[in-house]
Amino acid sequence: MAVFRREMVLPQDDETLVGQLFISERPMGVVVWGNDDTSERYRRQTVRLAEELAKCGLASLLFGLWTEVEEGLQAGWGVDDEARLQRAARRLERTCALLARDAQTQGMRLGLFGTGSGAPASLLVAARHPAELSAIACCGGRPSLAGAAAARVRVPTLIVVGSEDEHGLLEAQRLSSELAGEHSLRLIPGASSTLHEPGAWEDAVRITGEWFHDHFRAAVEPRSDGWADAEGRFV
DSSP states (O other), X not given: OOOEEEEEEEEOSSOEEEEEEEEOSSOSEEEEEEEOOOOHHHHHHHHHHHHHHHHTTEEEEEEESSOHHHHHHOOSOOTTHHHHHHHHHHHHHHHHHHHHXXXXXXXXXXXXXXXXXXXXXXXXXXXXOTTTOSEEEEESSOGGGGGGGGGGOOSOEEEEXXXXXXXXXXXXXXXXXXXXXXXXXXXXXXXXXXXXXXTHHHHHHHHHHHHHHHHHHHOOOOOSGGGBOTTSOBO
16 A cells, blocks of 8 residues: 655644655554654664554654754653643644645544653643544653643553553553543553563554554444634634
8 A cells, every 4th residue: 555655734833843744545544743852763663663653554644843942842741741741732633623624634533642741741632632632642651741631531542551660650550540431551562661672663663553543444434523713723
């Protein structure tokens, strides 16, 4: 199956980001990969895996949540955790709104695949938009930063963590106990928090792809007007 790659400009409230859309001729939905890992190794891996998912009917939009300047200012989690998290969630919402009205992707089922700060941000967005999202997945990061929002998530949620990541596993188990909707916790055998072990990241993406495939197929038609505010403006 042919896969087409398209650059998308993603205007935000305060910055303009750029993403890469990987899409086949008849995709069943779009997975938005919001991440804050901009390493060359991560980019190569995600591009290759996004192409493979697209061949299986899952379009993927890859984009970094932060500009280069912001990355330098926000190395690690610090006193601005809450502000950073809300900004990441807002950017995911804006990006979903753009996809919901884009000529190539409008009307498609939407999912979020969050890593790093994208994991708790995806939970915040899911809590706010249960009718607009068909499924989400959190891989690593600190999902506990989503706080009380986790208990309001009704969107089917997959949690992926390395079996050797003790802190991450505790966070994942805590999140699993808080989620009110359908959810699943999957371990990557022998993997640490970085998933840098041979085949670990590929396994995580394969499991995630299966999750989105199953839930996109079963999901009802998503709403698109839910990304708009009371005056009809997209968020």
